[in-house]
Amino acid sequence: xxxxxxxxxxxxxxxxVVSLISRHENAKLLAGGQSLVPxxxxxxxxxxHIVDLNKxxxxxxxxxxxxxxxxxxxxxxxxxxxxxxxxxxxxxISKALGYxxxxxxxxxxxxxxxxxxxxxxxELCVVASAYNAELTVTGKKGDRVIAMSDWPVDFLTPAxxxxxxxxxxxxxxxxxxxxxxxxxxxxxxxxxxxxAVAVLIEITDHVISKASIALGGVSAGPVRLHDVETLLKGxxxxxxxxxxxxxxxxxxxxxxxxxxxxxxxxxxxxxxTERALHGAMARFKGEEEGHE
Amino acid sequence: xxxxxxxxxxxxxxNSREISLKLNGCEVTATVEPRIHLADFLRHTLGATGTHLGxxxxxxxxCTVNVDGDAVRSCLMFAIQVDGKNVTTIEGIANSDKTLHPxxxxxxxxxxxxxxxxxxxxxxxxxAFLKNHPNPTEFxxxxxxxxxxxRCTGYQPIVAAAMExxxxxKNQGQ
Ligand code: FES
Ligand code: FES
Numbered sequence: 001x002x003x004x005x006x007x008x009x010x011x012x013x014x015x016x017v018v019s020l021i022s023r024h025e026n027a028k029l030l031a032g033g034q035s036l037v038p039x040x041x042x043x044x045x046x047x048x049h050i051v052d053l054n055k056x057x058x059x060x061x062x063x064x065x066x067x068x069x070x071x072x073x074x075x076x077x078x079x080x081x082x083x084x085x086x087x088x089x090x091x092x093i094s095k096a097l098g099y100x101x102x103x104x105x106x107x108x109x110x111x112x113x114x115x116x117x118x119x120x121x122x123e124l125c126v127v128a129s130a131y132n133a134e135l136t137v138t139g140k141k142g143d144r145v146i147a148m149s150d151w152p153v154d155f156l157t158p159a160x161x162x163x164x165x166x167x168x169x170x171x172x173x174x175x176x177x178x179x180x181x182x183x184x185x186x187x188x189x190x191x192x193x194x195x196a197v198a199v200l201i202e203i204t205d206h207v208i209s210k211a212s213i214a215l216g217g218v219s220a221g222p223v224r225l226h227d228v229e230t231l232l233k234g235x236x237x238x239x240x241x242x243x244x245x246x247x248x249x250x251x252x253x254x255x256x257x258x259x260x261x262x263x264x265x266x267x268x269x270x271x272x273t274e275r276a277l278h279g280a281m282a283r284f285k286g287e288e289e290g291h292e
Numbered sequence: 293x294x295x296x297x298x299x300x301x302x303x304x305x306x307n308s309r310e311i312s313l314k315l316n317g318c319e320v321t322a323t324v325e326p327r328i329h330l331a332d333f334l335r336h337t338l339g340a341t342g343t344h345l346g347x348x349x350x351x352x353x354x355c356t357v358n359v360d361g362d363a364v365r366s367c368l369m370f371a372i373q374v375d376g377k378n379v380t381t382i383e384g385i386a387n388s389d390k391t392l393h394p395x396x397x398x399x400x401x402x403x404x405x406x407x408x409x410x411x412x413x414x415x416x417x418x419x420a421f422l423k424n425h426p427n428p429t430e431f432x433x434x435x436x437x438x439x440x441x442x443r444c445t446g447y448q449p450i451v452a453a454a455m456e457x458x459x460x461x462k463n464q465g466q
């Protein structure tokens with residue numbers, strides 16, 4: 001249960017990081033370390049070089065830029081959870097973070113680390129998908145922007161080259177009058193979700209004018225339920241409609257693993273989607289529910 | 293083949309560094325290999341064995357220590373990363389006159405520990421939590437210690453201790 005030997009670097013700037021990772025093939029970036037260090041301790045990974053990002057000050061912080069938020073990839077989960085800016089403009093993010101691990105892990109864990117580790121059940125990936133986040137990665141050739149929908153390539157594998165680093169996450173908060181909800185099902189507080197769902201619905205003149213629904217835990221990356229979104233659009237919200245939406249969500253292509261079957265995940269997807277839609281409506285009407 | 297791997301492994305780790313930190317208020321300087329995690333560093337290098345290691349992969353919370361005001365898992369941080377920081381462990385929780393901290397006192401009163409293995413992590417977690425949440429509900433306390441596993445007490449006495457500690461800390465204005 002001890003990590004292998006590695007060479008350690010703690011650069012101060014993004015350009016130093018990029019030059020280090022382009023020089024060293026077998027290097028790993030260390031963000032909050034809440035997933036990487038267990039993998040090192042288990043020797044699932046044994047990189048020759050560790051590049052620690054904790055001193056790269058440019059990667060920290062949340063900024064408001066016109067109508068979007070620009071979040072540095074090293075921003076801690078605990079900062080996002082408590083940030084007044086996030087709570088006011090995109091509270092879905094802080095709601096979801098309540099489910100991410102525990103205080104002790106959120107104090108170290110970062111948004112960029114979660115997105116790059118890309119655990120199938122990672123709450124922050126689900127939220128990034130619901131908001132159509134845009135991710136900026138920086139490499140030797142400069143920056144490129146990747147849409148969240150193109151980010152997951154495979155299990156635990158984002159669309160990131162070995163000599164690139166995720167530097168910024170851009171979120172566009174919803175402006176119109178809308179409701180939101182994040183719920184997940186896990187066996188214990190803070191455990192990985194079996195299925196998680198994020199819902200955003202905008203209501204104009206009593207009709208759903210915009211909807212975004214993302215699921216986590218059902219496949220390698222977060223899944224947007226575009227067919228359910230289409231079903232909801234133009235309809236007036238209500239019990240019948242949400243039930244139908246749940247039945248459609250249940251048709252999602254879900255994976256199975258040693259613990260939970262495809263069918264179990266499908267049923268959860270349906271039930272949680274329906275519940276989250278009701279939750280989002282309640283928020284829209286200004287009724288905050290108790291402990292979700 | 294094995295020998296070759298061994299040599300290569302050893303060469304990799306040849307970048308030990310000198311670090312200085314404040315441990316429970318005392319300046320400490322030591323040389324560390326980058327792969328040594330903070331918990332091993334505290335226990336083996338500094339002999340501060342109050343911090344316990346249950347799982348070494350971030351699940352049990354026994355290794356929780358306070359770094360610059362935040363409760364963190366010391367098995368998931370490398371010692372090299374606390375260079376220049378303030379680290380508080382269970383050894384530094386009691387008052388300077390050697391009387392117990394209100395959280396420790398409440399644990400004693402309510403039998404919040406049996407074997408005591410989880411206790412350092414529980415106390416450090418609760419100390420940081422109660423600083424930020426002086427009026428917690430029972431639900432909030434359960435959530436706060438959800439990342440700490442106790443195999444003995446069944447949690448009820450820990451929650452009772454935490455509730456009383458919260459009240460006492462508030463009365464003391466601490
Ligand atoms: S030893 Fe660190 S969390 Fe278990
Ligand atoms: S007192 Fe024994 S593990 Fe908690």
